[in-house]
């Protein structure tokens with residue numbers, strides 16, 4: 001029996017890789033613009049981020065070190081499966097440490113640790129078109145982008161303010177890239193929007209079902225849409241992480257018991273673990289947490 | 294078909310195409326940086342190893358390639374037909390990739406700029422220059438560049454800055470440029486603003 005694998009390096013065939021690679025290069029040359037590409041079936045469901053998986057498969061090489069996060073965590077089924085997939089089909093090293101990764105594929109978060117030059121952040125995107133909820137027709141949204149017709153988007157945000165006293169959008173908060181294209185940052189919390197601005201890392205976005213690739217090159221302006229009288233603001237948390245006492249990071253609420261017990265902990269599990277390894281302790285870390293469990 | 298035509302391509306097509314692509318991606322994501330593109334290719338002259346590296350990395354039967362007339366020798370077109378299979382007789386303004394060896398006569402207009410709706414449908418222009426350094430300093434700014442960066446490629450035409458400014462003014466339409474020499478590449482995406490050192 002031959003042990004030669006029946007799939008190509010990184011799973012995709014070479015023609016598909018070339019097609020995706022050409023799309024990535026054009027995406028980098030036109031920051032925030034959605035390049036159409038011929039998305040392929042991947043051995044996982046669309047909800048698993050096949051767009052991001054295809055982008056990663058097209059760029060990854062044997063010397064890369066891959067990290068995969070899902071809502072900030074390295075240990076969800078989705079993240080573990082994608083990491084295992086690339087360890088097998090591309091034989092690459094994987095890591096959970098943000099600092100050690102050359103490619104980070106992500107669903108819905110940007111790591112807390114500032115990214116470095118040379119790193120690539122690959123986003124899994126469900127709906128790439130920020131204007132879709134205003135205009136369902138693709139031909140029309142394409143035209144709106146071509147003509148920089150973004151008035152309706154501002155009207156929508158302003159209606160939020162009229163209704164809620166503030167802009168209610170907290171996820172997939174639209175940004176303008178390099179003063180030109182309005183872009184959907186994928187369903188990351190708006191907390192992460194400022195991290196996209198002038199990041200030293202290359203940011204690539206893949207939408208599998210919708211067949212789009214877009215990019216933000218390193219050191220590129222990414223500005224969240226807002227109004228002079230209602231400037232953009234990120235979420236603020238009133239308490240630190242219950243495990244590592246971090247402040248200024250994005251926290252998830254975790255239910256502890258049936259009696260309303262809950263705590264707020266880092267969404268970025270790697271960052272939280274690293275802080276605890278350095279000796280940082282939150283009010284529910286250690287014995288107290290075990291007692292709660 | 295002689296052996297010369299079959300030889301000279303990638304020794305390890307999958308891994309070398311990945312390596313070539315990462316060089317091109319890094320070059321366009323970080324304009325002005327010099328990225329290594331020495332992949333051991335030995336194409337027939339006057340096609341250079343670096344021009345061949347870009348073509349073998351990105352092109353296939355789905356991509357129309359325009360060759361500068363002096364490059365379109367029988368040996369070169371035969372070699373490219375075997376190694377990439379791209380249509381090589383496309384018009385300048387229809388080409389997805391354009392390949393030039395005589396950088397001094399480079400004319401950016403006449404290539405495809407893409408459309409307002411699909412600006413990605415523009416030509417990527419690949420130009421072999423005599424060297425990527427040693428020429429007059431050019432100052433680059435824009436996406437991919439933290440503050441500014443200097444390059445000094447040799448062999449660009451005297452009116453290159455005017456040509457590039459005209460290309461830049463069409464944004465989001467516009468060509469993207471790859472300068473290659475000495476086993477390396479510099480990427481100049483349409484977003485890059487270029488001025489002379491004294492400007």
Ligand SMILES: [Zn+2]
Pocket residue numbers: 241242243244245246265266271272273275
């Ligand atoms: Zn924490």
